[in-house]
Amino acid sequence: MPSINFPEFPDYPLVVEGNEAEIDKLWGAATKLGFRYLKSRGPDDLLEGMFQMARETMLRREATGANAVDATGQPDTVELVNVAKDDALAWPKKARHAYPSTVNPWNSNIPSFRYSTKRHLVDEYSGSETHVIKNPPSPQEPPKVAIGAHTDFGSLSFLHNRLGGLQVLVPDSEDWQYIKPLPGHAICNIGDALALFSGGILRSNLHRVVPPPGWQAQFDRWSLVYLTRPGNSWFTRRVKNFRMKNRTVSPFIYGGITCKLRHDRARKPG
Numbered sequence: 001m002p003s004i005n006f007p008e009f010p011d012y013p014l015v016v017e018g019n020e021a022e023i024d025k026l027w028g029a030a031t032k033l034g035f036r037y038l039k040s041r042g043p044d045d046l047l048e049g050m051f052q053m054a055r056e057t058m059l060r061r062e063a064t065g066a067n068a069v070d071a072t073g074q075p076d077t078v079e080l081v082n083v084a085k086d087d088a089l090a091w092p093k094k095a096r097h098a099y100p101s102t103v104n105p106w107n108s109n110i111p112s113f114r115y116s117t118k119r120h121l122v123d124e125y126s127g128s129e130t131h132v133i134k135n136p137p138s139p140q141e142p143p144k145v146a147i148g149a150h151t152d153f154g155s156l157s158f159l160h161n162r163l164g165g166l167q168v169l170v171p172d173s174e175d176w177q178y179i180k181p182l183p184g185h186a187i188c189n190i191g192d193a194l195a196l197f198s199g200g201i202l203r204s205n206l207h208r209v210v211p212p213p214g215w216q217a218q219f220d221r222w223s224l225v226y227l228t229r230p231g232n233s234w235f236t237r238r239v240k241n242f243r244m245k246n247r248t249v250s251p252f253i254y255g256g257i258t259c260k261l262r263h264d265r266a267r268k269p270g
């Protein structure tokens, strides 16, 4: 198996001070696995509040199985409550979506909605959102995959979970490995937008959620993930397809960077 630490714990104050060893650790985590632990400053009350909000919301409307988890079309087993950053910051005004009354009181309380960089200005509309996810114990043997293999669509994702079940595909292998939840830590991973912005140097790694291992499997698994996306002005724009060696190449501009997608099957250039 390739040697990779699962995952690293870069010490951010030292990174900011310019400590070479910690910078190397962060760089290694961002380029090899795309996942790392992040010491989080005690958001436990907030987490509990979000889970309670989602419990009340899900009592009104249960919906699972919106996505397939594998190539056979097997549906997922999770329930979600999603809150858009723009609505949270505009609350009690509506920015984009309407929510059940159980959601609104909590919307403006999420500190990670204040995450800000040049491409992620707090006041600029974007697709950033929080997902509160519930996966009930699986009645089936073997238990069903809860969320199928995927990469995250955004820049950075910040995940809080208490039970196991999150697995990453070990780079250059076919092995799935658990990422253990650690008290006082969030799990931070790189998504597709940051992988694109970096020209593929930063890694957006495949991951999935399976029912928690061992004795944990008897409990509902709750997790909260905040998915950041660049502001809407950092748009994606198709340029023009062209043919190359029997392939169609679709260049597009994303956040000012030109990227190229190659389709294996030749299509008529657009």
Ligand SMILES: O=C(O)CCC(=O)C(=O)O
Binding pocket: 131, 133, 147, 152, 159, 161, 165, 166, 207, 208, 209, 223, 224, 225
């Ligand atoms: O619940 C988890 O542990 C991970 C969820 C996840 O990967 C996602 O929502 O994109």
Ligand SMILES: [Fe+2]
Binding pocket: 150, 151, 152, 207
């Ligand atoms: Fe994910």
